[in-house]
Amino acid sequence: xxxxxxxxxxxxxxxxxxxxxxxxxxxxxxxxxxxxxxxxxxxxxxxxxxxxxxxxxxxxxxxxxxxxxxxxxxxxxxxxxxxxxxxxxxxxxxxxxxxxxxxxxxxxxxxxxxxxxxxxxxxxxxxxxxxxxxxxxxxxxxxxxxxxxxxxxxxxxxxxxxxxxxxxxxxxxxxxxxxxxxxxxxxxxxxxxxxxxxxxxxxxxxxxxxxxxxxxxxxxxxxxxxxxxxxxxxxxxxxxxxxxxxxxxxxxxxxxxxxxxxxxxxxxxxxxxxxxxxxxxxxxxxxxxxxxxxxxxxxxxxxxxxxxxxxxxxxxxxxxxxxxxxxxxxxxxxxxxxxxxxxxxxxxxxxxxxxxxxxxxxxxxxxxxxxxxxxxxxxxxxxxxxxxxxxxxxxxxxxxxxxxxxxxxxxxxxxxxxxxxxxxxxxxxxxxxxxxxxxxxxxxxxxxxxxxxxxxxxxxxxxxxxxxxxxxxxxxxxxxxxxxxxxxxxxxxxxxxxxxxxxxxxxxxxxxxxxxxxxxxxxxxxxxxxxxxxxxxxxxxxxxxxxxxxxxxxxxxxxxxxxxxxxxxxxxxxxxxxxxxxxxxxxxxxxxxxxxxxxxxxxxxxxxxxxxxxxxxxxxxxxxxxxxxxxxxxxxxxxxxxxxxxxxxxxxxxxxxxxxxxxxxxxxxxxxxxxxxxxxxxxxxxxxxxxxxxxxxxxxxxxxxxxxxxxxxxxxxxxxxxxxxxxxxxxxxxxxxxxxxxxxxxxxxxxxxxxxxxxxxxxxxxxxxxxxxxxxxxxxxxxxxxxxxxxxxxxxxxxxxxxxxxx
Numbered sequence: 001x002x003x004x005x006x007x008x009x010x011x012x013x014x015x016x017x018x019x020x021x022x023x024x025x026x027x028x029x030x031x032x033x034x035x036x037x038x039x040x041x042x043x044x045x046x047x048x049x050x051x052x053x054x055x056x057x058x059x060x061x062x063x064x065x066x067x068x069x070x071x072x073x074x075x076x077x078x079x080x081x082x083x084x085x086x087x088x089x090x091x092x093x094x095x096x097x098x099x100x101x102x103x104x105x106x107x108x109x110x111x112x113x114x115x116x117x118x119x120x121x122x123x124x125x126x127x128x129x130x131x132x133x134x135x136x137x138x139x140x141x142x143x144x145x146x147x148x149x150x151x152x153x154x155x156x157x158x159x160x161x162x163x164x165x166x167x168x169x170x171x172x173x174x175x176x177x178x179x180x181x182x183x184x185x186x187x188x189x190x191x192x193x194x195x196x197x198x199x200x201x202x203x204x205x206x207x208x209x210x211x212x213x214x215x216x217x218x219x220x221x222x223x224x225x226x227x228x229x230x231x232x233x234x235x236x237x238x239x240x241x242x243x244x245x246x247x248x249x250x251x252x253x254x255x256x257x258x259x260x261x262x263x264x265x266x267x268x269x270x271x272x273x274x275x276x277x278x279x280x281x282x283x284x285x286x287x288x289x290x291x292x293x294x295x296x297x298x299x300x301x302x303x304x305x306x307x308x309x310x311x312x313x314x315x316x317x318x319x320x321x322x323x324x325x326x327x328x329x330x331x332x333x334x335x336x337x338x339x340x341x342x343x344x345x346x347x348x349x350x351x352x353x354x355x356x357x358x359x360x361x362x363x364x365x366x367x368x369x370x371x372x373x374x375x376x377x378x379x380x381x382x383x384x385x386x387x388x389x390x391x392x393x394x395x396x397x398x399x400x401x402x403x404x405x406x407x408x409x410x411x412x413x414x415x416x417x418x419x420x421x422x423x424x425x426x427x428x429x430x431x432x433x434x435x436x437x438x439x440x441x442x443x444x445x446x447x448x449x450x451x452x453x454x455x456x457x458x459x460x461x462x463x464x465x466x467x468x469x470x471x472x473x474x475x476x477x478x479x480x481x482x483x484x485x486x487x488x489x490x491x492x493x494x495x496x497x498x499x500x501x502x503x504x505x506x507x508x509x510x511x512x513x514x515x516x517x518x519x520x521x522x523x524x525x526x527x528x529x530x531x532x533x534x535x536x537x538x539x540x541x542x543x544x545x546x547x548x549x550x551x552x553x554x555x556x557x558x559x560x561x562x563x564x565x566x567x568x569x570x571x572x573x574x575x576x577x578x579x580x581x582x583x584x585x586x587x588x589x590x591x592x593x594x595x596x597x598x599x600x601x602x603x604x605x606x607x608x609x610x611x612x613x614x615x616x617x618x619x620x621x622x623x624x625x626x627x628x629x630x631x632x633x634x635x636x637x638x639x640x641x642x643x644x645x646x647x648x649x650x651x652x653x654x655x656x657x658x659x660x661x662x663x664x665x666x667x668x669x670x671x672x673x674x675x676x677x678x679x680x681x682x683x684x685x686x687x688x689x690x691x692x693x694x695x696x697x698x699x700x701x702x703x704x705x706x707x708x709x710x711x712x713x714x715x716x717x718x719x720x721x722x723x724x725x726x727x728x729x730x731x732x733x734x735x736x737x738x739x740x741x742x743x744x745x746x747x748x749x750x751x752x753x754x755x756x757x758x759x760x761x762x763x764x765x766x767x768x769x770x771x772x773x774x775x776x777x778x779x780x781x782x783x784x785x786x787x788x789x790x791x792x793x794x795x796x797x798x799x800x801x802x803x804x805x806x807x
Contacts, residue, residue, distance in 0.1 A: 032716070036770040038158040041086035043772075043796035047155060048803050051147045052078055056800040061792040064765035064773035068314035073323075074144045076314045077334040079800060081148025082155075085173070088310055088331035088767055089153055090162040093170060094708065095332055096180040099123045099187060104385070105378040106168055112377060116387050118187070119375045120396040121414060127179035129416035138421045142175050145334035149173040161768060162709045168380075179419045181332030182444050186413040188301070189350050189445045194409050196526065196643045197358050198399060201407075201476050202635065203643075206628045210237045215624070215640070219512055220649035222530035222562070224537045226460065226498055226506065229515035236653055239661035244623055278349035279555065279734055280448065281507035281536060284500060285456015289545045292750050293432075293452025296551040297338055297347020298743040298760075300736045305707035305720060306767035309337070309745055311759070313791050318428075325427055326754055326790055328745055328761070335423040338747070340789075343430040343454055345751045346439075348447040349508045351462060354472040354523025355446055356411035357486075359394050359479040363404030370397065370406070394479055407476055410486070412446075417489060418465050419443055432457040432499060439463045440492035448508040454752040459499040460506045460513070462522065466490040472523035496521060505540045509533035509734075529645045531562040531732040539734075548758055549786060551748035555734055556784045558599045560606055562732040567595060567609045569655065573674050582675060587692050588682050599733060601698025601726040608681070608692075610730070615677035617641075617651055623664025698726020703782075704740050705763060720769055722762075722778070746781070749789050757789030 043060060056079045057069040064087075068079045084092060097103045101118030103111040134142065150172050153159075163170055203212050219231040239245075278299040285291040301308060309328035314336075316323050327339015338347045361369055369392045377385040390397040392408050399407040412418050422442025429435035431453045439449045439461055446464030467486040477484045496518040498506060510528035512519070539554050540546070574589045588608060595605025622629075622637045629635050641647060654662060658670045667673040685695040704724045710717035729737030736742055742762070749757030760781040766774045780787040 032161075033770070035158065035161050035164045036768055039156055039161045039164075040768055040770060041083075041152075042155060042798055044798055046799040046801055048801045049078070049082070049148075049151045049155075050803045051144065051151075052800050052802045054802065058083065058798045058800065059791070059794040060773075060796040060798075062773060062795045063311075063776040063792070064771065065311045065791040066313070067791045067794075068312065070314065070316045073316050073318065074141060075800075076316050077141045077144040078148035078151070080312065080314070080329065080334050081145040081150075081173075082152035082800065083148075083312065084310060084329070084331040085149040085152030086156060087765065088306060089149075089170060090160045091306055091308075091767065092149075092173070092177075092181065092332040095184040096177040099127075099180040099183040101375070101377065105380055106166060108380040109382050112379060112385055115377050117191075119377070119387055119389055120398065120409075121183070121187075121411070122373075122389070122391075122396075123180055123183040123413075124176070126414065126416045126418070127176040127183065130179045130419045131175045133416060134421065138424055139175075141334055141424060142178060142421060145178070146173050146175050165709050166380075178333050181330065182419040183413060185330075185445045186418070190355055190411070190413065193354075193526065194356055194358060194398060194411070197356075197474060197476070198407070199635070199639050199643050200474060201358070202632055203625075203628060203640075204475065206631050208237065208241050211242045211624075215621075215647070215650050216644050217646045217649045218524050219527070220530065220646055220652075222534055222648070223512050224530050224534040225512050225515055226501065227515050231515075233649070233653075236650075236657060236659050236662065239659075243661035244626075244663065244665050245661060278347075279507075279509045279532065279536060279736075280347040280349050280450040281505060281540060282450045282452040282458040282460075283540065283543075283546045284452070284458045284504045287504040287543070287546060288456070288750070289547070290750055290753060291456050292454050292752060293345070293456050293458050294546055294548065294551065294748065294750050295340075295345040295347055295450060295452045295458075296555065296746075296748040297349075297450070298555050298736075298746040299338070299348060300742060301744040303703075303705045303740050303742055303744065303762055305705055305710075305722065305763050306765075307744060307761055307763040309761060311761060311765060311791075312336075323427065327747070333421075335421065336427060337423070338745075340749050340751050340754055340757075341427055341429070342752055342754065344432065344435050344451055345453075345749045346426070346435070346449055346451040347747065348449055348463070350510050351446040351448050351464070351513075351522060352510045352527045353446055353462075354474060354525050355413070355464075355467070356409060357473060357484065358398070358476040359408045359410055360401075360476045361392065361394075361406040361408055361479045363406070365479075366404070366406050369393065392479075408479065412465055412467060415465065417443060431455060432459040435459070436461045436495075436497055436499070437492040440495045448513060450506055450508060452751065454750075457500055458506050459497065460508065461497045462495050466495060466521060468494075471520040472525070474523075474525040490521070494521075503541070507533060507536050507540060509536055527645065529562075529648055529732055531648075532734060532736070535559070535561050536734055548748040548750070548756055552746070552758055552784065552786060555743070555746050555748075557734040558728045558730070559733060560597050560599050560609075560730070563606070563609050563613065564597065565652075566613050567592060567597075567605075570609060570612055573671070574678075578671065578675070582679065585678055585682055588678060591693065598728075599697060599701075599730040599735070600728050601696060601701065603697045604693055604695055607695055607697040607700065608685075610697075611681050612677060615681060616655065616674065617647065619664055619667070619673050619677060620651060620654055620662075621647070623666070624662055696726065698728075701727055701730065701737065702739055703727045703737065703742070706740075722775075725782075727782075743781070747789060754790050755788075758786050759789040760784075760787060 054071040056075050059067045070076045101115040104115045214234050280297040283294040288294050310331050312329050313326040325336045325341045327336050330337050370390050373389045375387045395409045397406050398409045420443045425438045435451050436459050442463050443465045449463050450460050452458045468488050468490050469486050473484050509532045511530040511533040512527045591605050592608050599606050685692040689695040702724050705722040707720040710720040727737045729735035746760035762781045764776045764778050
């Protein structure tokens with residue numbers, strides 16, 4: 001064959017191949033386009049539904065926010081179920097499967113470990129029991145919701161597109177599934193707390209108790225509880241208690257740090273797993289221009305496509321009174337989670353309390369108390385997996401110690417009393433005084449609730465079942481130790497509460513809220529660092545006639561007040577003598593000296609100060625914990641940062657007092673430790689960005705919000721995600737923002753004046769990229785633009801009609 005003919009053949013083959021690829025891609029794109037369009041929700045017209053009692057109108061604005069107008073609360077429940085199924089059924093299914101340990105059947109082998117973890121808790125059994133325990137009214141409203149869900153799923157032209165991509169079919173919704181959604185939130189907020197107790201147990205097995213108390217303090221000087229009582233600081237243990245001079249050398253740990261510089265530096269910008277928490281506060285009518293309370297809330301969670309919340313407004317007529325609520329719902333539940341009912345407004349934060357214990361059962365008692373339950377885990381495209389769960393009358397076995405003793409998890413979430421539909425009663429509350437006990441009777445994951453009313457009153461209390469116990473404990477205890485026994489749950493009159501404090505405002509931010517006996521009720525351990533709460537408190541204290549706009553500005557506050565003292569420390573370290581020894585750090589010091597004191601995406605100074613603190617922390621604590629990590633090879637310093645958010649307390653004392661006996665033995669002096677951290681960072685930034693001035697906070701604080709099925713679409717999956725971008729904000733300030741973690745919503749509202757309120761929600765309402773309101777509202781959230789709390793002008797209108805009115 002001639003060269004010319006050969007080239008011609010190759011060209012034809014390439015052309016044919018290219019055309020074939022285009023045809024295949026076009027066909028696949030058209031198929032996906034068709035699947036997406038056929039799975040869109042009904043927006044206009046009329047639809048007949050079984051069980052609907054009277055005509056229900058669902059008006060949507062241009063952002064897809066629905067207003068349900070019904071004659072009864074039962075029909076509101078049906079309409080909510082219908083909407084949730086039409087727009088968010090896959091999300092609902094994901095949450096019920098997460099709690100039940102059934103994700104592998106949908107996604108495959110990669111989820112088997114997660115399913116095994118969930119099966120420990122037997123939530124499906126507890127969900128059935130919770131449903132059977134409902135009173136007549138709540139059971140009827142949940143049944144109506146289930147009717148709406150399954151009707152909404154049936155009225156789609158095709159199943160939600162995620163199932164098409166996964167080659168699966170959805171199962172109908174059952175009443176117990178709604179409680180699985182509640183248990184999924186327990187897992188999100190508290191599911192790994194017991195792992196921290198396991199790690200703390202290892203610290204106590206390897207270190208003197210005085211050193212453990214120092215490393216894991218109950219609080220710091222940043223605490224800002226509502227009662228203003230501060231805990232005494234713990235002194236650094238003396239060399240007689242513990243000294244690294246006689247401990248194993250940690251040079252190998254530091255060597256590994258440098259050998260894996262790139263990967264570890266990426267981790268260095270995340271001090272610990274994000275605290276699943278939030279901000280909320282209320283300002284009393286004595287401070288506002290209207291004389292009514294003003295409530296603000298931004299709940300921080302992992303961010304996904306779609307958003308975990310679904311915005312909704314609904315109204316009905318009851319007992320000669322018109323009821324109207326606006327806020328956010330959680331698909332899977334017939335409830336208004338946070339919002340306003342025109343008389344009160346409310347919002348939540350994670351309480352961060354202690355709601356579980358680890359009980360130690362001696363090895364010789366194990367055989368008597370343990371029952372083996374074999375679980376079958378169905379796995380997509382693979383054989384089922386058999387998993388044996390060891391349970392006791394006190395809870396599941398989560399670890400076996402070297403001597404054969406069993407550690408058993410006792411957790412509030414294991415009780416069917418842990419979940420109910422108490423928020424249905426809050427809907428009808430007309431004041432703070434009537435609302436607080438209703439919140440106490442609401443059982444779901446434990447939350448701080450802040451509430452304000454149209455009379456100007458404000459209050460705080462707890463939501464969730466609180467165990468009746470003498471005090472909490474953060475260490476394994478003997479299973480038969482009566483001192484730490486639980487004897488049921490507290491009645492509402494025993495819950496901590498605050499109403500109308502003299503300051504005129506109430507706030508929470510996942511940090512410690514109370515002290516003394518009340519702290520024993522909630523638990524003394526594992527709170528978020530108080531820096532965020534303190535910054536909110538100080539801002540509210542100086543506000544004059546706060547407005548909704550001021551509430552939004554506070555939520556967007558990115559001032560780095562927490563890191564100011566680290567900037568001062570860093571400049572004092574980089575003095576004239578130090579700079580003479582390390583002249584290559586001159587640019588580093590200049591930028592730190594001129595920082596703007598804010599966590600802005602374009603800030604180099606903030607990045608340099610923040611990165612210095614994290615690198616110093618790693619060098620300090622990897623030395624102190626070297627013996628623990630050598631005895632437990634599966635552990636490292638990052639487990640410590642996961643254990644406690646209070647590590648700033650011991651770190652700050654160490655870098656100010658420079659105890660020679662706790663200095664990482666790889667370094668000759670504390671100054672050498674600082675120099676090592678700074679030269680490491682200087683080299684990293686120069687090598688990665690060309691120059692240190694080119695490195696920006698936004699290069700590392702990149703927001704990445706993705707859809708769970710995007711990975712199944714290698715060519716076009718990215719179109720289901722939010723394009724990655726650098727963002728302002730950080731952890732220890734009101735504007736909480738990390739890579740895939742941040743404000744899942746923001747609101748500020750005065751009950752009775754909802755038209756003046758604002759609302760933000762990332763990603764928006766829709767889960768289907770072909771929706772006319774796909775990503776509507778996301779830009780307002782991202783840019784901090786004031787956007788209305790209430791649904792706006794109607795663009796789409798749908799009627800749900802009783803089946804007997806069918807033409």
